[in-house]
Amino acid sequence: xxxxxxxxxxxxxxxxxxxxxxxxxxxxxxxxxxxxxxxxxxxxxxxxxxxxxxxxxxxxxxxxxxxxxxxxxxxxxxxxxxxxxxxxxxxxxxxxxxxxxxxxxxxxxxxxxxxxxxxxxxxxxxxxxxxxxxxx
Amino acid sequence: xxxxxxxxxxxxxxxxxxxxxxxxxxxxxxxxxxxxxxxxxxxxxxxxxxxxxxxxxxxxxxxxxxxxxxxxxxxxxxxxxxxxxxxxxxxxxxxxxxxxxxxxxxxxxxxxxxxxxxxxxxxxxxxxxxxxxxxxxxxx
Numbered sequence: 001x002x003x004x005x006x007x008x009x010x011x012x013x014x015x016x017x018x019x020x021x022x023x024x025x026x027x028x029x030x031x032x033x034x035x036x037x038x039x040x041x042x043x044x045x046x047x048x049x050x051x052x053x054x055x056x057x058x059x060x061x062x063x064x065x066x067x068x069x070x071x072x073x074x075x076x077x078x079x080x081x082x083x084x085x086x087x088x089x090x091x092x093x094x095x096x097x098x099x100x101x102x103x104x105x106x107x108x109x110x111x112x113x114x115x116x117x118x119x120x121x122x123x124x125x126x127x128x129x130x131x132x133x134x135x136x
Numbered sequence: 137x138x139x140x141x142x143x144x145x146x147x148x149x150x151x152x153x154x155x156x157x158x159x160x161x162x163x164x165x166x167x168x169x170x171x172x173x174x175x176x177x178x179x180x181x182x183x184x185x186x187x188x189x190x191x192x193x194x195x196x197x198x199x200x201x202x203x204x205x206x207x208x209x210x211x212x213x214x215x216x217x218x219x220x221x222x223x224x225x226x227x228x229x230x231x232x233x234x235x236x237x238x239x240x241x242x243x244x245x246x247x248x249x250x251x252x253x254x255x256x257x258x259x260x261x262x263x264x265x266x267x268x269x270x271x272x273x274x275x276x
Contacts, residue, residue: 018193029194031201094195098139102190127144128200131185135138 003118004060005048008070010079013040014095017084038082044123045074045104049115061115069114073107097124101132109134140254141197142185145207147216150177151231154221175219180233181259182211184244186251198251206248211240233260237268245270 015038016030026034033039047070051060081087083095089103105120123129152175153167163171170176184207188197215223220231229235237258245253255269267274 016195018195020193029199096190096195098141098190098197099195101139102137129142130197131140131142132137133140 001050002053002060003048003050004115005046006063006066006070007044007046008075009042009044010075011040011042012078012081012083013038014083014090015039016094016096018094038084041124043078043100044129045070046119046121046123047104047108047117048119048121049112050118051115065114066112069108069111073111074104077107078104097122097128097130098132101130105132105134137190138187139190139197140185140187141251142183143200143203143207145182145184145212146179147182147212148177148179149215149218149220150175151220152176153230153232155230175221178260180215180236181265182207182240183257183259185254185257186248187254188251202250203248206244206250210243210247214243215240233258233264233266234268237266241268241270 015036016033017026017036018029021029047066049061049066053060077087083090083100087095087103089095089106090099093099093103101120101122104122105117108117108120117134120132121129151170152172153170154163155166158166184203186198186203190197215236220226220236223231225239226235237256240258241253241256244256253270254272255267255274257265257267259265
């Protein structure tokens with residue numbers, strides 16, 4: 001079994017707000033992320049797939065196909081978007097990095113016929129990242 | 137949905153690797169320049185990984201303010217800008233980064249309960265790092 005990771009970047013804006021919370025609660029829990037004017041990040045996404053090395057090609061996965069799927073399913077939907085306003089998953093959910101990692105996993109799972117998805121890692125900042133392994 | 141979250145912190149400390157149970161030449165052979173009598177320092181980078189279910193109301197595994205507060209209070213205030221050999225945690229053990237990883241993991245395990253502590257990863261230099269996850273297996 002070999003693990004292969006593809007890295008890409010996207011930029012998006014968001015804010016954290018739960019309409020069930022009071023203004024004070026939103027402010028206390030989410031701090032400066034609760035500012036309704038939003039703010040942005042340069043996100044780094046790492047997608048790790050796993051599989052056996054094909055003895056004929058020497059590949060775990062056709063990187064060109066993986067890149068096409070990443071571009072189509074993830075980057076086209078998220079890059080230079082406002083996550084709260086433009087991405088369907090975040091109509092009902094707060095676009096935290098946790099929820100973003102799960103949403104990206106769900107977008108890729110099922111579409112990624114060329115390899116088995118192992119991990120989605122999303123960096124919001126160089127010192128903060130989230131891993132999702134598809135675990136319940 | 138179980139999610140892993142990692143936060144990175146920096147601190148600077150000095151140490152000297154020296155084992156009282158070894159002879160002078162034994163210490164020199166084992167630890168090399170890390171055994172120099174007056175010690176030396178590093179800028180350590182600490183990565184703390186926690187996991188848990190995403191709270192449906194907040195969208196968070198845990199509030200970063202709580203994690204930052206615990207790491208600041210329990211780890212950074214304790215080890216930043218100190219000589220590790222002079223700390224009571226290293227009275228009986230050598231302050232290698234292996235041992236420091238284990239000490240930090242155990243401190244956080246006891247003091248941070250807002251999410252499950254998965255592992256700590258400690259970079260001593262850009263060229264080496266150490267990971268400790270208690271008795272659990274490391275995730276890739």
